[in-house]
Amino acid sequence: MCSSTSTIPFSRTNLFILGKEEANGVFATLRKLKRLTWSEVHKDKGLRWELVQSKRGPGGTRLYTIRITDKIRALVYRDAQFMRFLLLHLDNDFA
DSSP states (O other), X not given: OOOTTXXXXXXXXXXXXXXXXXXXXXXXXXXXXXXXXXXXXXXXXXXXXXXXXXXXXGGGOEEEXXXXXXXXXXXXXXXXXXXXXXXXXXXXXXX
């Protein structure tokens, strides 16, 4: 299991190192994201879509953080209609 200040690259394999409660929260948020439009993602108060000012993603894309659970944030970027996940961060003080 990851410590409360771990940063892990996002992959299906790395999801298995999360505890049961954390993994369930990740999957619940992924199901929620699948239902939402981009406009709804940006407005959702639970996700807290926030721009990362200090860094850029692949090809200079803007990076964002979203709240996955109370303990986990994700570093993501938008790729056309897809949200691409780069990292899961197990700490409330992400950016």
